[in-house]
Structure formats: structure tokens, C-alpha cells
Amino acid sequence: MKTKILLLLLTVSLSTYAQREQEVLQSDSLIFYGWDFSQLHLVDEKYLGTDMTTQVLEWVNFCQQRATEEWLSNKFQKKVTVNFTPTADRARKVNGSKVVAPTKTLINKDSLQAYVNAFDFPDKSGIGVIVFLECFEKPTKTTSGYYTFIDLSSKEIMLADYFSGREVDGYGLTKYWGISIMGTHNVYTSNFRKKLKNLAAED
DSSP states (O other): OHHHHHHHHHHHHHHHHHHHHHHHHHOSEEEEEEEEOTTOEEEOGGGTTOOOHHHHHHHHHHHHHHOOHHHHHHHHTSEEEEOOHHHHHHHTTOOGGGSEESSOOOOOGGGHHHHHHTOOOSOOSSEEEEEEEEEEEGGGTEEEEEEEEEETTTTEEEEEEEEEEOOOOSSSHHHHHHHHHHHHHHHHHHHHHHHHHHHHHHO
């Protein structure tokens, strides 16, 4: 009996996830709030004990300069409006002394809703997007995190996609991991466009 109940709950959960994903894909527009650095850890023994307060803001600036509305609209194949204020405000409050860690720390997916609830979004309708960065892992040259799509009328997470990619390049912390953020965005949105194409083929 317990097994049947668990299977039923799993089926309902998967069905709901698929429905919310379809809502995201079928939407006409998105509001992109940028990359959230509040949960980020940098795993790089060279920088253990280093305060990363200024560095975090440099990564924020790197991303904001490149993620224009035109660029994002092309990547998502939707009209994208940009508002970096919520994530930029959060970045200024990051405790830079706790960013560097000896080992990779994972974001618990179940915690994402609490992170979203902590934001005071200026927009009260539509679908918002925040990329919660999890880790810059130097030994594996990997950037990871979650692309999170939010129903702004309720703050409910509609879709949370985990990503992990090795797209690093350049010299210096800002460029090395900044390029990785942009590179993983290219990979994620390429898969997003494939989903759009598959959805259109089903119609």
C-alpha cells in the first residue's frame, strides 16, 4: 500500500513539474534578475582565508555588462526584460570572508524556495528568472547552480534546473569565472531552445 502511495505521489509530482515547465516554455516573456551570489562558494586553496567581498561585486559587474536584454532575448528566444537590482542588492550583502571553501558545498534544492521568498521583487506578475550560483570549483574547473523560474504573482518556483559545466577561460578571477558564467549560460539556453523546438513540433 505504501509503495502504491509513493508511486502515486511521484507520478503527480512529475506531472506537475512537466506542466509548470510547459508554462515556462510557452510564456511570451521573462524578467531576468541575474545571477545570485549569496550561496556561492569558491573552491580554490590558493584563496583560502581571502575576503571576496570586492571580487563578488566584480563578477556581478562582469555579468551585467554582457547580459543585455537583446542578448538574453536571443538566448531564450523570448522577450526578456532585465532588472538586476534584486540580485545586485543581495550581492552587496555577501559575507566575503565565507565565500572561499576547502570543498564543494551543494545547494539543497528544497532550500531554493526559501531563497526566493527572501527577495522583494518589484514585479508582481509574469515569470522571473534567477540563476543561483552554487560553486566555482577550481580543481574540476566547474561552475554549478540552478536556473530558477518563478511565478512572480505568488513567488512560487515553477522550474529549477540544475546545471554544471566546464566553460572556464581567461586569466584572473574575474575573467576566469565570469567567462564560465557566460559559457554555462550559453549551454543552458541552447538546451532551453531545443525544448522550445520540440514543443513547437508537438503542436
